[in-house]
Amino acid sequence: MKLLTIFFLLHLHIFFQTSSPQTLPRNTTGYACNLNQSAPSCQTYAFFQAMGPNQLDLASISDLFSVSRPMIAKPSNLTSLTSTLVPNQALFIPLTCTCNSVDPTRNLSYAKLNYTIKKDDTFYLVSTNLFHNLTTYQSVETVNPTVVPVNLTIGQDVIFPIFCKCPTKTELQNQVNYLISYVFQPSDTIDSIASRFGSTTTSIVEVNGVDIRPWDTVFVPVSRLPELMQPSPTNVSSNQKSDKRREVIGLAIGVGVCGVLLILISCFWAYRESLWKKKMGKNEDDPESKKFEVGVSLIADVSDCLDKYKVYKFEELKEATDGFDERLVIQGSVFKGYINGKCCAIKKMKWNACEELKILQKVNHGNLVMLEGFCIDSDYANCYLVYEYLENGSLYTWLHGNNTKRLSWRRRLRIAVDIANGLQYIHEHTIPRVVHKDVKSSNILLDAHMRAKIANFGLAKSGCNAITRHIVGTKGYVAPEYISDGIVSTKMDVFSFGVILLELVSGKEVVNEEGKALWVEVYENFNGNDKNLKHELKGFIDDAILMESCSIDSVMNVMLIAIASLHRDPSRRPSMVDIVYALCRTDELFTDLYEDGLSTRQVIAR
Template identity: 35%
Template sequence: MSSLIALFSFIIIISCSCSSIFAQQPYVREDTTECNEKHNSSSSLGYFCNGVNRSCQTFITFRAVPPYTTLAAISKLLAADPSQISALNSNKTTFGTNKLVIVPVTCSCHGGYYQSNTSYIIKPQDTYLAIANNTFQGITTCQALENQKGNPNRFELETNENITVPLRCACPTKSQVDLGVKYLMSYLVDYDDDDSTISEDFGVDNELLLKANQLTDIDNTIYPFTTLLVPLQSPPTNSSTIVRPPPPPPPPPRTSTPTIFSSNTSSNRNWLYALYGAVGGGSFVLLLGALIYCLVFCRRKKKADPTLVPANSTRLDQEKTVKISLEFLESLSDIAQSIKVYSIEELQRATNDFSINSLIEGSVYRGEIDGNPKAIKKMEGDVSKEINLLQKINHSCLIRLSGVCFNEGHWYLVYEFATNGALSDWIYNEKNNGKCLSWSQRIQIALDVATGLNYLHCFTTPSHVHKDIKCSNILLDSDFRAKIANFCLVRSTNAQQENEFSLTNHIVGTIGYLAPEYLENGLVSTKLDVYAFGVLLLEMLAGTEVSFLYKENRDLSHVYSGVLNNERKESLKQFMDPSMQEKYPSELVGFVVQIIDLCIKKNPEIRPPIEEVVKLLSKALSSSLTWESSIK
């Protein structure tokens, strides 16, 4: 036994010496969400200062998302030279949503870690995790923010406070420089990325990329919104950021040795051949030692299986988004006859060439096709997730997609038209312009929304989380029946039970509607929608935007505490939408407020499943209609 242990120790020494020839930094994996961990075994605090130089010029990537879609906004956020960003990105000054932007930075060693510093002003409800994973998309980490000298304790972030943000970057090691590497670009991994596609996009040898991040052909799982170092011989070009086409058929197995950056002299080639032999021999010894170790201690590591991966470490290929193409559109037409592919000329005629008179709001236009009103939404980026879901579902409480169009880099999604617009136009006191929904209409709308969510949670395979339930995403038809809209943030869940969660590194949504477990720890489940629904129901009764309540620094429970405590008359006046002028059943308000209280519990396991909310609201509606008929 002692000889085996000695052999294994020897193997470890050999493997470390061999890997140090190529390895730059350990890949961060999913440790970006473990904000309490202060170790740096996976580079969560930053990349180590082990390069030839303590400072270097390098590149990071960033994906344009509102409000950071202009050259000025991105350069200010990342403290980068706007002229250099423009030059690297085809002289553009604006970028489409999800467009990859190459950003040049100066990377320097601070406290043992490489970083490029920028600053950020704290906003209401910000946490280090939200700043790192939402605003900066993973180009920094919550651990690095907390570890930064001068930054406040993570529990004491104050609005408008200016903090230092260390962006993740690194400089090449000597062995990498010897192989021709001049830059280590910090690349933000996306859902459809894997190591081979990234290597192909930037013209990099895959073996060199893997070893630069201490990954292997077997252990090569990467996760969205983490950084992967890409070794480059020359500055990256904008051509690398073009959306890649659908993958070709797989090539035959390679029989030759992978090519590393070629040398100009035969002596260098001979040196590389010798190096290959040394590494190959070391790898063989390492594999032999590992096999002996596993047999002795019965701890054989199973190869990653998508069915065995925990919910918080879903492999990338499980979450790949289908890249939209004309072929994909044609397949949609074959799958669902209700999805029509429109020409741009048809949509131009429907909207009077997208005139200002046809504009509803934002990038949504009203049009008329074959005598029927339609809502036409102009979009950029990958819309496959929304199309994939909408072409499969059919429910009266979900907005219906009737067609799509693609023209000159823009997508146009054609929806059924909701005559009475967004719910937000009817319930916010400062916006409703005299419009007023009755008590029964509000309960019916709430029931419709809950019913639509129940369909997404329980009757789609897999189940889906909407992730952006709010009043502006609820549309009302001519009969004031609600339809859930805007599915661009929807996410499928592999949870087998109601209380199961998965993790995300990218916090998105609307402040005020975001559940605490999602905002603080990135936990995703159907209970996110239940929490947001509770906030929406609160707004419907109070006639007040939740953002106003946060400006008042009040906990949501304060708004309805009086009602729950049966302080009837005065509490109802303060709580209810004043536009209703007390035309509501006092005995039912407390019942609905209790539903709100259940939905916005801090502990997600205590919140009811949405199907229970549907049952409760059905009772409330029945009683409301009885009350309404009694007062006529």
């Protein structure tokens, strides 16, 4: 009897070990790679299923994996970028898989994803709930040795390594173009996975072995991506429709209640203000009274931002900048300051900053300068924005200043990709879209690692395809259609980005001593004939680039992207999505990154 009990308990333990979601995968710290056997990096894909209320739209998933919606939609056989996903809907997520050295003794293969820690996040919860076991908390600890897992702070950037592999040279010869990352489920078998992806049981076993446990990452070898069968919009269950109807009704009731409360609060506020004015005996022409009213108006305008950003006291900022000493001016009205020992950039504004704050509170991207807080000075109706401080200053200073160090061609390419990614984010991933309207090299700041971030959203416009009579911007960067007709669209940012590409290639100022714009010079001297382009480029390229051993074809391809971005017809300029594709194909650091992305020629032809 005792023997039977032990035998039963042993089998029960094995059952739970193989079926419980809490069972740890066999490989917890990552998958080894060998640079002698496979390429240092490759384009691959991860199989991902949309789950939970926060992952039923393509935008949230694309933000999580730092790729654009079209890059997921195309391989996933999706026909719409905006339709709601259904629970467990299958997607293919593009990954840039790299063989990384984690210590002197081993290399691990994974795709680096930057994730910003939010409230209540842990390495385990993010790995399992958000990335659905495509990584593990142990591997996150391995690749972030300086981060303390039990002491994470909100806003902290952490690398999450998504497990992936590149085909070996032998596998490539055998027509294995991708090793799809797939998380083995308790109900899976190797045969069922092979059938699902159009692979074979033998090839899966050759790559992964036979000892596969639930929640292990399985690498499925395929010659091409299988076509995913996606549900049609009409196949949403009646229960989901009913739930949605109940949500709408509940929302309507909630809005109604909030509206009544808002009216009551407004009436109380107006009554209180009336009593206060009578009590103080203030005249409408009293300057102090006007200061107070403007200050209250400013605070009311930015009330939506109070819960997201830190609200500083004016005394804090005054102390941080030694009374806004001119010695601490970085540029214009931006001061360098120290708050609690941390360096920051403090922007003093003489006008209402509510529009800029409203835009900044809905953007969050590694290639946009981060706003940390703000301050309202009611006495003088000033607003102060507190930004992160970027150590290496502006791109303009590096290209046109007196720096003894010059930017290498690879560094310039990396900066171009960073700017393009930031613009793609505000054009594609914000609702409504944001147009920066003042993209220029002095608004591109470089951090300690020389990574570029877009700054200064003071002129930004939420929403596009509008017309304005108030023309603002910097000469040499402003799109022709904006100057002539006041048309505000994302394509005006594309034009300005094209001008920055010209700066990166030539090292020239955007307006010369005669007042001639650089893009006009390009229009006159470059006729678009590829046979003559290389010859014409030699007199245009920055001398610092010519002294390197970089590929002239790489420079020429960037020049072609710039010319396409500067097209006089906005509708014929490429989108930032197309530009990111083209730049990543051009960039020597990202060779063959996107197999299916638009070539430079295709971008130019649009």
